[in-house]
Amino acid sequence: MGTGLLIFVWVLQTIFLIHRIISHFNLSFLSLFEYMLFFSWLLVTISLVISRFFRIEFIVFFVNVAGFAVLTLNLFGIRSGVSMEPWQLAREMLVVHVSLMICAYAVLTIGAIFSGMYLFLHGRLKSKRWSKSVQRLPSLDVINRLMYRFVLVGTPLLTMSLAVAVTSIMVEGRYGLLLDLKVIASFVALVLYIWNMLHYRWFDSPSWKTARWNLICFAVLLFNLLINEASSFHNWS
Template identity: 50%
Template sequence: MFTRSFLYDAIIYLYALSLLFYFSDVARANRSAKRMGTGLLSFVWVLQTAYLGYNLYEHLGRWVFSMFETLFLFSWVLVTVSLIMSRFFRIELVVFFVNLFGLAVLALNFFSDSNVSPMIDSWNVNDELLFIHVSLAVGSYAAYTISAIFSGMYLFLHRKLKQKSWTNTMKRLPSLEKIERYTYVSVVIGTPLLMLALALGVVWVLIEKNVNVLFDSKVINSLLVLCAYGFYLFQHHSLSMSGPKLAKWNLAAFGIVLLNFILSNVFSGFHNWQQTGVGG
């Protein structure tokens, strides 16, 4: 049981990590990130194949798979297809979303099977699925906070340069180009983390069969956060928005993040930290 649980955890974490590298390549063509993402995804495929091979050996003479094994096989097919697409076609964005869906299916499969992990009885921070969800969400908010600091720094330096007002403080700041790049990298890190956190949140909702949770104010606002930063990334790539405007938009997006935190403590029905001691 311990070995199987360890294998499942390894598949989930490696799968999620590969998606982070793939998103980095999607956001800005990065061959090193793509190689890392493909390497990790290939290792996930190896682990899944080993598990399927063992299961096929166990099922010799009985050609009936359980729902768990069927969904696991479905996830394996998605990984296989995405690896083929990544190898022979330049459609990284499709590969990313295929695997984001595949990870959600795999997580739903693992955490809803009583033989793999305990079923969730409540929204409890000790639950492994919730721990991963919260960790990813906190990581994304930390990245967004750093990006907002850089944006504020960008606007300060840009205004000083425009006024031709040199100070000792300005000498200690990076160039506008570097600040803009650091801001972008922070958003690139935060956005896939939030996407993974939301995907696992949906998994929890499906396990609990509590669809009403999807209409919670915190969930809706989290989607707004994702859209706001997605728009930032789109504008950054299209170059249709100037640096100062991009910085202002990033600060506005961070304002939605702050609103999200407020909602979790005031209006959210299940993300209230003061009542439950957790948030995501």
């Protein structure tokens, strides 16, 4: 599914890139928009080639994160014939950042609920304590698959949201904000989620440990919401 969506993105970018080149036949007059669009298209193309001939999932993942950041910057900040102030660009990118972050929180919340259900059912079955609530729950295998899939979707959403946020900070030139407590906490939560998923996938970590770490990661995200007052630019609450 992921590869299919990536191919769909590549086709759309290819069509749009060809249209821009045809409409600007003289390549010497191509704007920065076209050059950045071509750069983003090239990143997606390289990631597709890598995913087709090599099993290097890390490279494909990070190349697409970089391509997404470049494409976002290109669509919102570099428009042919239009000059935008850094604060205007940051404001438009803020909409993308907040939208992706809300989606990430929603999906990861459901993943945390399934994690709690897994730990509850696992504890009940291990101690052989049966109840009506246990009978109404699905099997451990079903809960485990749903838990893994929701976290697997939520983690890239969180990654893309942070990629847009970092890009907007760099556009404004306010690099000191990268050391903000809320930014650091967000990246800590992201690293924990990635580490937990890789540990489960590659090192056959027990599902109950994965569920417990999912709850710990989600607790870091909740803590991230509570420290808005300590943030220099997230103190809107």
